[in-house]
Amino acid sequence: MTENQLNLTGNILRIERSSIHDGSGLRTVVFLKGCPLSCSWCSTPESRNFEFEKGFAAELCLGCGKCAAVCKNNAIYIDPDNKAAVTDRNMCSCCFNCANVCPSNAVKTYGKTMTVSEVMDEIKKDEIFFYHSGGGITLSGGEPISQSDFSAALLRESRLLGINTALESCLYGNYKNIEKLLPWLDTLYADLKHMDYGMHEKWIGEDNSLILENLAKVNQSEYSPQIVIRVPLVPGFNDSDENLLATLQFCKSLNNLKGLELLPYHRLGVDSYRYLGLDYRCGEIPPPTAEWLSSRISFLKEHNSKLVISSGSGFNAK
Ligand code: SF4
Ligand code: SF4
Numbered sequence: 001m002t003e004n005q006l007n008l009t010g011n012i013l014r015i016e017r018s019s020i021h022d023g024s025g026l027r028t029v030v031f032l033k034g035c036p037l038s039c040s041w042c043s044t045p046e047s048r049n050f051e052f053e054k055g056f057a058a059e060l061c062l063g064c065g066k067c068a069a070v071c072k073n074n075a076i077y078i079d080p081d082n083k084a085a086v087t088d089r090n091m092c093s094c095c096f097n098c099a100n101v102c103p104s105n106a107v108k109t110y111g112k113t114m115t116v117s118e119v120m121d122e123i124k125k126d127e128i129f130f131y132h133s134g135g136g137i138t139l140s141g142g143e144p145i146s147q148s149d150f151s152a153a154l155l156r157e158s159r160l161l162g163i164n165t166a167l168e169s170c171l172y173g174n175y176k177n178i179e180k181l182l183p184w185l186d187t188l189y190a191d192l193k194h195m196d197y198g199m200h201e202k203w204i205g206e207d208n209s210l211i212l213e214n215l216a217k218v219n220q221s222e223y224s225p226q227i228v229i230r231v232p233l234v235p236g237f238n239d240s241d242e243n244l245l246a247t248l249q250f251c252k253s254l255n256n257l258k259g260l261e262l263l264p265y266h267r268l269g270v271d272s273y274r275y276l277g278l279d280y281r282c283g284e285i286p287p288p289t290a291e292w293l294s295s296r297i298s299f300l301k302e303h304n305s306k307l308v309i310s311s312g313s314g315f316n317a318k
Contacts, residue, residue: 005116005153005156005157006115006116006117006120006153006157007115007116007117008115008116008149008150008153009113009114009115009116009150010032010113010114010115010116010119010147010150010151010154011032011033011034011050011052011111011112011113011147012030012031012032012033012111012112012113012114012119013031013032013033013044013046013047013110013111013141013142014031015028015029015030015031015119015122016028016029016031017126017129018126018129019138021312022138022140022166022168022189023135023136023138023164023166023187023189024134024135024136024164024166024187025129025130025133025134025135025136025164026126026129026130026133026135027135027136027137027138027166028122028123028126028130028135028136028137028138029137029138029139029140030119030123030137030138030139030140030154031044031047031140031141031142032047032139032140032141032142032143032144032146032147032150032151033047033049033050033052033110033111033141033142034047034048034049034050034141034142034143034146034147035047035048035141035142035143035146035170036143036146036170036172036173036206037143037170037172037204037205037206038204038205039193039203039204039232040203040204040281040282041232041234041237041265041281041282041285042269043266043267043268043269044142044269044272045269045272045273045276045278046108046110046272046275046276047110047141047142048142049110050146051094051111052094052096052109052110052111052112053094053110053111053276054087054089054092054094054096054098054099054107054108054109054110055107055108055109055110055272055275055276056085056087056106056107056108056275056277057105057106057108057271057274057275058082058084058106060104060105060106061084061085061104061106062103062104062106063078063082063083063084063085064103065078065085066098066101066102066103067085067098067101067102067107068085068098069101070097070098070100070101071097071098072095072097073091073092073093073095074091075087075088075089075091075092075093076088076098085098085106089277094109094111096109108275110276116150116153116154116157119154120154120157120158123137123154123158123163124161127161127163130163130164134164135164136158136163136164136165136166136186137154137155137158137163137164137165137166138165138166138167138168138189139151139154139155139165139166139167139168140167140168141168141169143169143170143172143173144167144168144169144181145169145171145173145177145178145181146173146177148173148177148178148180148181149180151167151180151181152180152181152184155167155181155184155185156183156184158184159184164186164187165184165185165186165187166185166186166187166188166189167181167185167187167188167189167225168189168191168230169188169189169190169191170190170191170193170211171190171191171210171211171214171215171218172206172210172211172214173210173214175213175214175217178214178217178218179221182218182221182223182224182225183223185223185225186225186226187225187226187227187228187258188218188225188226188227188228189228189230189261190215190218190227190228190229190230191211191230191231191232192208192211192215192229192230192231192247192250193208193231193232193238194208194237194238194243195208195243195246195247195250196208196243196246197209199237199238199243203237212250215227215254216253219253219254219255219256224256225256226256226257226258227254227256227257227258228257228258228259228260228261228312229247229251229254229257229259229260229261230260230261230262230263230312231247231260231261231262231263232263232265233262233263233264233265233288233293233296234265234282234285235265235285235286235288235292236285239292239296241299244296244299244300244303245303247260248260248300248303248304248307251304251307257307258308259307259308259309259310260300260307260308260309260310261309261310261311261312262293262296262297262300262309262310262311262312263311263312264288264292264293264311265282265285265287265288266287267282267287293311297309297310297311
């Protein structure tokens with residue numbers, strides 16, 4: 001890899017170690033910031049914006065005023081009634097000086113710039129775990145194909161070190177950006193949220209035609225990785241018999257398909273909405289049960305006994 005490629009920079013949300021849900025073995029997952037879609041149920045709203053963001057956990061604030069003292073934009077004041085910091089987000093430039101001085105971790109920082117070389121230094125620390133578990137690196141987000149040169153460089157550098165590579169993607173983007181990643185990719189986890197054009201557009205902001213087109217192109221590529229289809233299963237949105245059967249039908253067209261995973265809707269990201277001052281739009285959706293998930297998996301297996309169909313969530317479903 002050239003010096004130029006090692007110095008490429010990307011906008012990273014965070015790096016998580018020892019994940020068991022994002023590929024084979026233990027995975028080091030690099031979450032990139034920024035996603036072109038806006039799923040109503042998104043569990044990582046802090047990953048959606050391409051820009052850096054500041055979050056604030058009011059319940060942790062001591063009202064000490066250290067943050068206000070270092071803010072060069074005068075974006076923070078201490079509310080005398082609540083004795084807690086208040087930030088005018090319009091004046092905040094996300095320099096994160098306030099986070100550096102906050103003694104109680106009330107200020108959350110979402111986003112940092114890293115070079116390919118810096119990310120690889122983090123990944124290399126886990127090589128021994130990859131070796132013993134059959135794991136590797138997984139790029140996730142946000143949407144890694146939106147930072148395609150950076151993502152391709154990470155996958156390539158990992159492959160050259162013999163590290164297994166995986167990508168979690170919604171595949172909403174220019175195919176030229178997806179194509180760059182394929183020669184260095186072992187497994188693609190492709191989100192397939194709904195087979196109906198109109199429902200996809202209504203709940204996600206864009207229709208599904210580009211996604212299906214890109215998935216077909218990946219499948220036909222000479223560099224096609226093995227493909228796992230992931231359906232984020234949301235009650236009342238995409239769990240109908242009709243949509244599941246349409247998903248199975250589409251799966252038949254993929255000759256590099258390794259399996260189909262259902263990821264049940266959850267509310268683990270609700271705190272992040274509060275930290276960002278955003279409304280959570282799916283409060284009416286009931287949290288699903290393991291029985292509901294088992295019944296949906298059973299339904300799929302009744303209609304395709306050959307395809308490997310599972311819960312990709314750690315949910316205790318059969
Ligand atoms: S991130 Fe920087 S600009 Fe924004 S409130 Fe904190 S200190 Fe002020
Ligand atoms: S520095 Fe932290 S604890 Fe102190 S007022 Fe600011 S946000 Fe609250």
